Amino acid sequence: LPTAVGAAYAIKRADANRAVICYFGEGAASEGDAHAGFNFAATLECPIVFFCRNNGYAISTPTSEQYRGDGIGKGADAGVWEAARGPGYGLMSIRVDGNDVFAVYNATKEARRRAVAENQPFLIEAMTYRYAGEGSKGCAHPKTTLLRGCFFFYLPAAAGRIGHHSTSDDSSAYRSVDEVNYWDKQDHPISRLRHYMLNRGWWDEEEEKGWRKSSRKMVMEAFEQAERKLKPNPQLLFSDVYREMPPHLRRQRAALERHLQHYGEHYPLEHFEK
Numbered sequence: 001l002p003t004a005v006g007a008a009y010a011i012k013r014a015d016a017n018r019a020v021i022c023y024f025g026e027g028a029a030s031e032g033d034a035h036a037g038f039n040f041a042a043t044l045e046c047p048i049v050f051f052c053r054n055n056g057y058a059i060s061t062p063t064s065e066q067y068r069g070d071g072i073g074k075g076a077d078a079g080v081w082e083a084a085r086g087p088g089y090g091l092m093s094i095r096v097d098g099n100d101v102f103a104v105y106n107a108t109k110e111a112r113r114r115a116v117a118e119n120q121p122f123l124i125e126a127m128t129y130r131y132a133g134e135g136s137k138g139c140a141h142p143k144t145t146l147l148r149g150c151f152f153f154y155l156p157a158a159a160g161r162i163g164h165h166s167t168s169d170d171s172s173a174y175r176s177v178d179e180v181n182y183w184d185k186q187d188h189p190i191s192r193l194r195h196y197m198l199n200r201g202w203w204d205e206e207e208e209k210g211w212r213k214s215s216r217k218m219v220m221e222a223f224e225q226a227e228r229k230l231k232p233n234p235q236l237l238f239s240d241v242y243r244e245m246p247p248h249l250r251r252q253r254a255a256l257e258r259h260l261q262h263y264g265e266h267y268p269l270e271h272f273e274k
C-alpha cells in the first residue's frame with residue numbers, strides 16, 4: 001500500500017490527469033503498512049483509490065478475530081453510519097455490496113473522479129465472500145493499477161473465495177459446508193449478474209452454453225501454450241529489481257552457479273531458458 005501511495009504522489013507532482021487504484025483484502029488492512037499508506041495518502045492528498053475487498057477471511061482468520069469494528073471503511077448499522085478506519089485517517093470512504101457489479105462500478109468510477117479532480121484519496125470497502133484463491137504474502141498482496149483517462153474495472157470485488165486460499169490451505173477446517181453453499185448458491189456475484197441479464201433479455205441459456213464452451217476451449221488452449229513455453233532463466237532471480245546488481249545479490253548468484261555446476265544433473269534445467 002505505501003508503494004501505491006508513492007506512485008500516486010509522483011502522479012500528483014507530475015500534474016498528470018491520472019490516479020492509482022490499489023486492491024487489497026481486509027487482512028492486509030490489519031498490517032502496519034496499511035496504516036502508513038492511509039496516513040501518507042491523506043496528509044499528502046494523493047490521487048489514489050484504496051479498494052478493500054472484505055471477503056470475511058484473512059487466510060483462516062475470520063473478520064471477527066481481526067477487528068472489533070464492523071469493517072475498515074464506512075458502513076451502516078441499524079440506520080446509523082459508523083465511522084471506522086477510513087474516516088479516522090481523513091479518507092473519503094464508502095461501503096458497497098461487493099457482489100453487486102453495478103455498485104462496485106459506480107463507486108469506483110466516482111472515487112476515481114474525485115481522486116483526479118480533487119487530489120483526494122478515497123477508500124472503498126466492498127463487502128463480499130471468498131470465492132477463489134488469493135496469492136502472495138498472507139492475503140496482503142496489493143494489486144495496483146494506474147487509472148488513466150478511461151476507467152479500469154476489476155470484476156468482481158467479489159472474486160472472493162469459495163475455494164481454498166492456496167494449495168497449503170484446507171478451508172473446510174474453518175468454514176462450514178452450509179456457509180460455503182449459501183454464498184455459492186444464493187449470493188454469488190457472477191450468478192447475480194447472469195440472472196439480472198436474463199431478466200432484462202440481454203442473455204439466454206443458449207448464449208450461456210456457447211459462452212461456457214468457447215471459454216473452456218480458450219482456457220485449455222492457453223494452458224497448452226503455457227505448458228510448452230520454457231521457464232524463465234534462473235538468473236532473472238537476481239536482475240529484476242535493481243539497475244545495478246548489489247554485492248549481496250552477486251554473491252548469491254555466484255553461489256547458485258557453483259551449486260548448479262556440482263549438482264545440476266539433479267535439476268530439470270532443460271525446461272529453463274538459457
